[in-house]
Amino acid sequence: MNMMSAARRKLVVIGNGMAGMRTVEEILHRAPGMFEITVFGAEAQPNYDRIMLSPLLAGDKNFEQIVLNSLEWYAEHNIRLIAGEAVTTIDRAHHTVTGEHGTVVKYDYLLLATGSNPFVLPLPGVERPGVMTFRSVSDVEKMLSIAAPGKSAVVIGGGLLGLEAAHGLNLRGMEVSVVHLMPTLMERQLDASAAHLLERALTARGMTIYTGANTESFDGEGEHGAVHSVTLKDGRRIPADLVVMAVGIRPNANLAKASGIATDRGVLVDDAMRTSDPAIFAIGECVEHNKQCYGLVAPIWDMAKVAADHICGAAQSGFMPVASGTRLKVSGIEMFSAGAFMGDKSTEDVILRDAARGIYKRLVLRDDRLVGIVCFGDARDAGWYFQLLKDEAPLGDLRDTMIFGPVMAAGDPHEALAQMPDNAEICGCNGVKKSTICNAIAAHELCTVEDVRARTKASASCGSCTGLVEGLLKLSLGENYTPDAVKPMCKCTSHGHDEVRRRIKGGALKTIPAVMQALEWTTPNGCASCRPALNFYLLAAWPGEYVDDAQSRFVNERMHANIQKDGTYSVIPRMWGGTTTAGELRAIADVVDKFNIPAVKVTGGQRIDMLGVKKEDLCAVWQDLNEAGLVSGHAYGKSLRTVKTCVGSEWCRFGVQDSTAMGVALEKATWGSWHPHKVKLAVSGCPRNCAEATIKDFGVVATEAGWDLHVGGNGGIKVRATELLCKVTTEEEVMEYACAFLQLYRMEARYLERTAPWIERAGLKYVQERIVDNAELRRSLFEDFLHAQKFAQTDPWAQEATSPALGKKFNAMAELV
């Protein structure tokens, strides 16, 4: 007998978004199998986390990572998903809905979760290609199809969504301007003081902020050409390859209105989330409840519970709006606001301001209760404040110390953490609550910060809550918590290399002083060990943006030559793949004669070394070499050194591939790149391997079928032979794999760690998973490498020899006799 299905009532949900699916989940939770559920979604995708569109745009997440309900989930719960079909009519008399492609479905209960539409400014040029809104995955795809480093983007609207879009585009390397109508940014969440600090922080990231600015038009070629600039009412003109409008949303109540359901700004609902038609409920951004519309997620989750209660007949709950807090999802900018943050005549303020460090906290009090919060620059305690606000309890003595946070209030940081409510947010960047972390520690027997990061994402972005996560591990594990002994970078800091790299990226730290400030360096300007490391990490993290600090370079990299024991230098020009010409050799011979260079030697990397060059002769030597077409060989740097080759199939009777041409191509692509340590490549034309490719960082050995790629070898004190990474067929593949491998190495190895110890530490499998198995990641590493190379491939010799200002350092500033 199939009693259940005969008795099952039909629930149709219009809208496959967060609000609708959350309600479905709540219903399944209360009464599994009670309804036969059909979901209509206008978007083709499964339900995804719309809040995560900004990390998607910024490239911090991919689409799979933001999917909330996979297609399998719908199948598992016997939910019929009709994706990509918008509903056009509701026939309330016959209890049916009809989709745009003609699908007709009967309902007993109908749930409207049609969300909202972005507000589009009715300005001239708004229909031009390149002008868009920021609301859906397809909007993000459109933006990314235009976004490219160096191009310009204008974001209209300096509210929460607009700034997150601006941040994402900025991370994509675009020149971003934000045009905001009001005098201060995010005026619905921030007071003027906090908004000022926010503006300063965004400007420091390279954005241009126009406040009090009114848009006049979007301009382009002809009537229908793509947008190329935005004109403001005051006549100013901002270049724009891309315009994103983020000026607000309006509830999407059209379908309800057309069906005769009561609407005003949104679909009108009572406390049970029921519309004027008792069989029809509505929820989320499309509704209007007590003259209020909602766009933040917390109250919408509450609505979902209430609607589910009533649809299932489980409880007689009612929707009660509670205060919700706002955070800006811009990594490295900590900001939180909630409640009556502006204050009024009946309120009092407790304010902490540390302008130099960009910290501002304001707590708004009324009748001894906390009613409003603004935190900027330091939102670690926001979760605690927010709980105080929601508790609405009298503050009493707490008022004296509350601005300093729960640690001060409890007197003991350990106790404060223990006291923190379960739903207090620990990681602001990833929105991870205390309970989520503690539950994960218990359920998966996590015992290190790394474990917690991998499982929950807490402290995985900017890292400023690492201390709290450690504290929770201590609380959960007690004596059993033994923190990993992380080796500090040097005596100037307690942080290890990996932590420093993560904080540079997560905190958008872009100068050595900024890193030292944010990570609380104990020395004023570091030491000879950490400064070169930081310089490299910044260079690798922010290509084209970070300005190399010559004073943080070891002498050889500053002088573009190798210092010798007597204080003279050795000069090695590049010989592409070990090839040279009579002209080049003649130029080298002339330079040796002209400058009385005492020694000339052939190096192990197939080039020619001139030893004993005086510091003051360097520029002139380079100039002569440059004239013959010779450039710096970077034989002095933590950088790409040589690509050694054998003659290969061009000449050798055993050769099976043109190893010389492959080597020259690799060297042309990779020269000038900076690395944690020196990097050597080699290409052999047959398995006899005359180029000794199997003791190189990246070795290529030709076979009849293509190329074997080997990694992680070196000569030196501890000889290590390479391990086979994989086999490929074409030259293009060799190039892509080599560059992707180098990029992974330079982004993940610690400074002064060669590929051999790095691979021993990370494991060959780890490298293979990224370079061989994951084509998408390999492609993106390859592209990152090529992008960085655009800024790295400048011959430093030519630069020094032609710039009198730079050249000065080779000569004495004065002579006293």
Next chain:
Amino acid sequence: MDGMRIARDFVDIGALAEIPRLGARTVTTGMGDIAIFRTADDRVFALRDQCPHKQGPLSQGIVHGASVTCPLHNWVISLESGQAQGLDKGCAPHFAVKVEDGRVLLALGVPA
């Protein structure tokens, strides 16, 4: 000309701006090169441009705080005293140097 007199007096050797912050330039003298260092907070120091260890050119080292690390073997030398720091023993001769109106003045005969 009285060589002694010149040596004892402060001599203008150039503008402070010619020395990079956290860097050094050299001055050629009859007694070998002198390295002129500039710290992050614009203090200047003068040491003989030879590490007490193996005569490495200190002017080419990385400057941090009021110290320089020799480029040859990483000895750390105090800019204030010329003394090797830590367990290393040795001293680079140091000289009086000062900044006036953005000009760097060096006195070779005056012990700093």
